[in-house]
Amino acid sequence: MKEILLSALACPKCHGQLQYDANNQQLICPADNLVYAIKDNIPVLLESEAKPLNQSQPVQE
Ligand SMILES: [Zn+2]
Numbered sequence: 293m294k295e296i297l298l299s300a301l302a303c304p305k306c307h308g309q310l311q312y313d314a315n316n317q318q319l320i321c322p323a324d325n326l327v328y329a330i331k332d333n334i335p336v337l338l339e340s341e342a343k344p345l346n347q348s349q350p351v352q353e
Contacts, residue, residue, distance in 0.1 A: 303328075305339045320345060 301310045303321040310319040310328065319328040319335050325345040329336045 301335060301337065304337045305342075310335075 301319060302308065303310055303324060303326070305326065306321065306323050308321060308323045310321055313320055313327075317330045319330065319337075320326070321328070321342075322345075324342075326339075326342040327345050328338075328342050
């Protein structure tokens with residue numbers, strides 16, 4: 293995949309630095325506990341599209 297300029301990526305909600313999760317191809321905002329997906333090498337930096345970070349922890353039934 294193309295290299296993403298992480299330094300240019302900021303959370304649309306709090307404008308903080310996002311962390312790149314290479315394993316899951318997503319961006320994480322630790323301040324908001326939100327996860328932003330990366331689709332076709334393009335980060336989807338929309339607050340409405342963000343998912344709660346705690347979804348990454350599997351829930352065992
Ligand atoms: Zn944020």
